[in-house]
Amino acid sequence: MPGPSDPGFDTLAVHAGATPDPATGARAVPLHLSTAFVFESSDHAASLFNMERSGHVYSRISNPTNAVFEERMAALEAGAGAIATASGQAALHLAIATLAGAGSHVVSSAALYGGSHNLLHYTLARFGIATTFVQPRDLDAWRAAIRPETKLLFGETLGNPGLDVLDVPAVATLAHEHDLPLLVDSTFTTPWLMRPFEHGADLLYHSATKFLSGHGTVVGGVLVDSGRFDWIAAHGRTGRFAELATPYDGFHGMVFGEESSVGGFLLRARREGLRDFGACMSPHTAWLLLQGLETLPLRMARHVENTRKVVAFLASHPMVAKVAYPELESHPDHALAKRLLPRGAGAVFSFDLAGSRSQGRAFIEALKLFSHLANVGDCRSLVIHPASTTHFRMNDAALAQAGIGPGTIRLSIGLEDADDLIEDLKRALSSAKKAA
């Protein structure tokens, strides 16, 4: 029977979470640069603090502009809700800190952004949270790494920078067999390329700094919950999720999983994690991100179109030893990418120069359109040498485990004319050849 459904992706990107402002009639989402919000009465104040009413108290915890961004991201990801954070790293920390404490354990893909590797391998270990890293394609390794104190499985939808495609359905199934949630970093794919909840993931986050913004103007993150994981039932079977299934002295003895079957995780993450760790998003950032989200479908289509042209150029160039892009048959995850990423494998990829380190430097320094900096997902095309920048704290073994060689160069393809990008790369490759 035909019937109504939620609006489509492009409509949600423009409208979800927002209506014309009832106070002013403003059609665009207003920017609420207010630290705090006035109580109507003492009773009203008490009701807000005690979660008897919904509303805003203080912008570290929630803000009307941020709320629109959060709802829009949840809508685009087909999730239940979201929390805006100060950065993608803050979102990852918030997800883990909501579930884990000293003595807990995480199983993570080894193919990670260097900052995430640092957080898991060094910093969280200092707080008693251990991580076992596994090769993302090795399901037996994922399974073998799970311990009684494991709280979640974690990976990137597209690993940074080798673009290892996480087999989200397989890892999610494995996680659920052990009563564990799967958390994924969706930064490289955005909901336009993949909606991980539809493949079984339970939690996801983005560095919103990247494609969600699209303009290289902000730093922000967002943590989204599918609402599907049954924390109470899983705790009953495994004892793993006391944070959501037992009374929390830090918030009036609240049992978050009982307050809301689908929102318990986000309730605790907001009312403990944002309250205490404080890594909230500025409303100005949320407002800028909303401008970016409105054109996300249009931009992602162009990002992918340009990337395919650049990849085709590089793959046939004699100065290029290898291009790691999942749409190429040479990529080990080619078949998986066709299944999980039918719209494209994103706009960030790496390639290996056929040459020395000095030739690599010559290549980067000869580029004119590509900007040499530590970011991806900008409307401008970007280039970086991971071994000496984003992943420089990793030793050679860890680098190799993440698929990074000394000559690996990462590109983030922007929205310029593809012919101009190819011309820039052609000139830089020629310079690299001369530097031999």
Next chain:
Amino acid sequence: MDLDVATPHGRARVYVYTGGKPFDATRPAIVFLHGALHDHGVWTLLARWAAHHGLAVLAPDLPGHGRSQGPALDTIEALAGWVLALLDAAGVEKTVLVGHSMGSLIALETAARAPARVRALLMLATAYPMAVSPALLDTARDDPYRAIDMVNAYSHASIGAKPSFPGPGMWLHGSNRTLMRRVQDGYAAGNLFTIDFEVCNRYVGGLEAASRVTCPVQLVLGARDQMTAPRQAAALADALHAKITTLPAGHSLMTEAPDAVLDVLRAVAA
């Protein structure tokens, strides 16, 4: 808390949310009854307000829903009998009854069966008859998720209702769809969507029940409700001599207009 409650199929464990405070049967009671494919979580804000303002809250997951054992009950009359058994199990003699959609009919039938045990009746997003289109029921038999999507779209008047529920940052369409799917998938003994919506569709005793209700009755309706349009409650409201409050929201009143519903609840429970 868990209660052991008599059902037509024997005794069964019932999960009851008590609003964030331990249940105290010596206090005035209020019972919240959710609708089709929902659970206690649709009442969080109202139940917490009630529990922290002197009331003893019972917000059960109906049999076969959420964390309560099945089997699901397949008539409004059976569910009303179950509510009375729940009150007995909790030691409650008299209560305010609050129901949403299917839950409002359960509350109505309960108030008719035991007028002396009901202090006031608050019916949210109600209609009588609560007819369900054959096309929707047919869809639910073949593709429950598709039927859930349809109900979800019909239940919300906006894609940006504020301040959201139970707090900012929740996407009401997404959280409701997820809840309905979870409740549907959590019932292994059959198609719970079909059971619940047939329960609403088959109920024919509404006006007769209304004639036996003796307590004050308040209806809260959504002006933009596509599931139970306000005009579909007119005859029932007349029969109950009910007060009516109409809000600028859809069927999902507690999540789309939580403050306005609380304002009504405060007056009813006073």
